[in-house]
Amino acid sequence: xxxxxxxxxxxxxxxxxxxxxxxxxxxxxxxxxxxxxxxxxxxxxxxxxxxxxxxxxxxxxxxxxxxxxxxxxxxxxxxxxxxxxxxxxxxxxxxxxxxxxxxxxxxxxxxxxxxxxxxxxxxxxxxxxxxxxxxxxxxxxxxxxxxxxxxxxxxxxxxxxxxxxxxxxxxxxxxxxxxxxxxxxxxxxxxxxxxxxxxxxxxxxxxxxxxxxxxxxxxxxxxxxxxxxxxxxxxxxxxxxxxxxxxxxxxxxxxxxxxxxxxxxxxxxxxxxxxxxxxxxxxxxxxxxxxxxxx
Amino acid sequence: xxxxxxxxxxxxxxxxxxxxxxxxxxxxxxxxxxxxxxxxxxxxxxxxxxxxxxxxxxxxxxxxxxxxxxxxxxxxxxxxxxxxxxxxxxxxxxxxxxxxxxxxxxxxxxxxxxxxxxxxxxxxxxxxxxxxxxxxxxxxxxxxxxxxxxxxxxxxxxxxxxxxxxxxxxxxxxxxxxxxxxxxxxxxxxxxxxxxxxxxxxxxxxxxxxxxxxxxxxxxxxxxxxxxxxxxxxxxxxxxxxxxxxxxxxxxxxxxxxxxxxxxxxxxxxxxxxxxxxxxxxxxxxxxxxxxxxxxxxxxxxxxxxxxx
Numbered sequence: 001x002x003x004x005x006x007x008x009x010x011x012x013x014x015x016x017x018x019x020x021x022x023x024x025x026x027x028x029x030x031x032x033x034x035x036x037x038x039x040x041x042x043x044x045x046x047x048x049x050x051x052x053x054x055x056x057x058x059x060x061x062x063x064x065x066x067x068x069x070x071x072x073x074x075x076x077x078x079x080x081x082x083x084x085x086x087x088x089x090x091x092x093x094x095x096x097x098x099x100x101x102x103x104x105x106x107x108x109x110x111x112x113x114x115x116x117x118x119x120x121x122x123x124x125x126x127x128x129x130x131x132x133x134x135x136x137x138x139x140x141x142x143x144x145x146x147x148x149x150x151x152x153x154x155x156x157x158x159x160x161x162x163x164x165x166x167x168x169x170x171x172x173x174x175x176x177x178x179x180x181x182x183x184x185x186x187x188x189x190x191x192x193x194x195x196x197x198x199x200x201x202x203x204x205x206x207x208x209x210x211x212x213x214x215x216x217x218x219x220x221x222x223x224x225x226x227x228x229x230x231x232x233x234x235x236x237x238x239x240x241x242x243x244x245x246x247x248x249x250x251x252x253x254x255x256x257x258x259x260x261x262x263x264x265x266x267x268x269x270x271x272x273x274x275x276x277x278x279x280x281x282x283x284x285x286x287x288x289x290x291x292x293x294x295x
Numbered sequence: 296x297x298x299x300x301x302x303x304x305x306x307x308x309x310x311x312x313x314x315x316x317x318x319x320x321x322x323x324x325x326x327x328x329x330x331x332x333x334x335x336x337x338x339x340x341x342x343x344x345x346x347x348x349x350x351x352x353x354x355x356x357x358x359x360x361x362x363x364x365x366x367x368x369x370x371x372x373x374x375x376x377x378x379x380x381x382x383x384x385x386x387x388x389x390x391x392x393x394x395x396x397x398x399x400x401x402x403x404x405x406x407x408x409x410x411x412x413x414x415x416x417x418x419x420x421x422x423x424x425x426x427x428x429x430x431x432x433x434x435x436x437x438x439x440x441x442x443x444x445x446x447x448x449x450x451x452x453x454x455x456x457x458x459x460x461x462x463x464x465x466x467x468x469x470x471x472x473x474x475x476x477x478x479x480x481x482x483x484x485x486x487x488x489x490x491x492x493x494x495x496x497x498x499x500x501x502x503x504x505x506x507x508x509x510x511x512x513x514x515x516x517x518x519x520x521x522x523x524x525x526x527x528x529x530x531x532x533x534x535x536x537x538x539x540x541x542x543x544x545x546x547x548x549x550x551x552x553x554x555x556x557x558x559x560x561x562x563x564x565x566x567x568x569x570x571x572x573x574x575x576x577x578x579x580x581x582x583x584x585x586x587x588x589x590x591x592x593x594x595x596x597x598x599x600x601x602x603x604x
Contacts, residue, residue, distance in 0.1 A: 026433070037447075095331050111586075118535070127365070127572060221442075231538055232552075257449065266446075
């Protein structure tokens with residue numbers, strides 16, 4: 001708000017109405033983030049203490065196996081879920097865009113998991129992937145005795161079990177965004193490519209996808225921001241286990257802050273999360289909002 | 296009435312029954328059609344499978360679960376697991392089932408939805424029509440804040456709430472939901488109000504209407520659809536929240552998702568998979584019902600937040 005007295009009361013009602021927004025932006029989002037970053041350089045334990053400890057917390061963080069596994073898991077989950085959800089989402093959207101019948105029914109089915117919480121998603125897939133009763137046992141009962149599919153009990157592949165659930169929950173959203181993008185493509189493009197005798201897949205690959213660049217970028221940012229926050233799904237589906245096989249950074253932060261009473265570690269870990277998001281967001285925000293006025 | 300047809304997702308539905316605009320005349324059983332529908336149906340079945348298994352499992356007794364496979368329909372339908380999940384399942388020392396969590400979730404959700412929509416619509420309105428110096432800075436921070444991992448802000452909010460004496464209470468959680476719903480909702484309302492014709496606003500100004508007058512008499516009645524979209528977004532979002540519930544409330548105030556997780560993932564006792572699935576289904580029911588009723592509005596809500604920058 002302007003602090004020149006003569007201008008202060010100009011447009012006063014709008015300013016009053018914006019107080020919650022201003023407080024949220026400045027105190028919680030900006031202030032809170034700065035606070036956390038600053039306190040990540042202290043040796044706070046049970047309570048935040050403003051005692052400078054330099055980079056100690058970060059050294060300890062990067063020397064902790066659990067954090068390294070968390071990062072590795074997030075990288076595996078992130079890269080694969082980006083690739084799969086974009087590819088599957090786009091292919092589904094392209095199929096839905098063929099002037100099919102029952103489009104609404106299909107869309108309803110593909111999108112409904114997105115309405116469910118990660119907790120519900122995680123618990124359902126925990127049950128489906130239960131080796132004693134779930135998919136593995138059903139297929140073994142069919143006669144494939146040596147069939148093995150127990151991602152949630154096998155530390156080597158546990159993170160893929162979470163990936164399956166995450167994809168089930170989130171791909172519908174990508175499909176919807178892609179479909180909206182496809183519907184924004186001018187019909188004449190299709191006519192032109194048909195007249196020129198270009199096969200459909202080539203048109204998609206060489207013309208349509210490049211035209212949908214903004215949609216892809218926005219989708220990419222949305223999925224990525226979601227991936228970094230990955231937490232509930234892991235808590236519900238595996239609780240980080242078996243052992244520490246499916247730990248993720250967000251869970252590390254929560255556990256350090258609220259269970260292990262090791263605030264400094266939590267602050268340092270969340271600062272690392274913040275940095276990774278900033279690296280992704282700033283170029284995008286610059287492209288999306290930079291220079292442009294009014295949406 | 297201003298409509299949202301600039302939004303691609305909204306336009307999407309209108310074309311399904313378009314007549315002569317099709318690419319080429321369709322033969323019902325061309326190889327191409329079989330490929331398209333075949334793929335879609337297979338994927339659709341895969342998507343429906345977990346829901347089916349949830350329903351089926353929740354209607355079986357435990358002996359049948361131990362014997363049969365998870366895909367087979369129940370031989371003997373029983374509603375006992377549902378009753379138990381709702382009224383008897385234990386979390387810690389409390390054995391009054393999910394009904395407690397359900398009550399908490401309602402107590403959290405209703406005020407949060409109302410408060411966040413009131414605040415965000417006013418924000419959006421001020422940003423769209425009554426821009427003041429510095430408003431855009433707040434807005435930009437707000438939008439960037441939407442992408443900051445919550446973990447970064449978790450503890451500072453704990454401190455703020457503790458100072459205010461609200462840490463652990465339902466009120467505290469309501470404030471948290473209002474704060475974190477603000478970015479997306481403000482964006483939604485700002486974009487919508489910006490699309491309302493400028494002339495209307497100017498005419499009302501000439502007639503002497505002020506900030507509140509225009510909001511209540513022009514903007515609000517014209518924007519009911521976007522309020523519904525915002526409501527859908529918030530109801531499902533808040534209902535599905537887990538992290539804030541577990542951080543900012545005491546166990547007796549835990550929302551349904553947190554309680555569900557505690558019931559299903561508790562280590563004590565014999566695992567009752569049918570009760571677990573009934574509880575899971577019960578928790579998923581509210582957003583599912585909203586989703587199936589609201590249909591296209593839901594799609595519009597998520598697309599409005601996502602596609603328009």
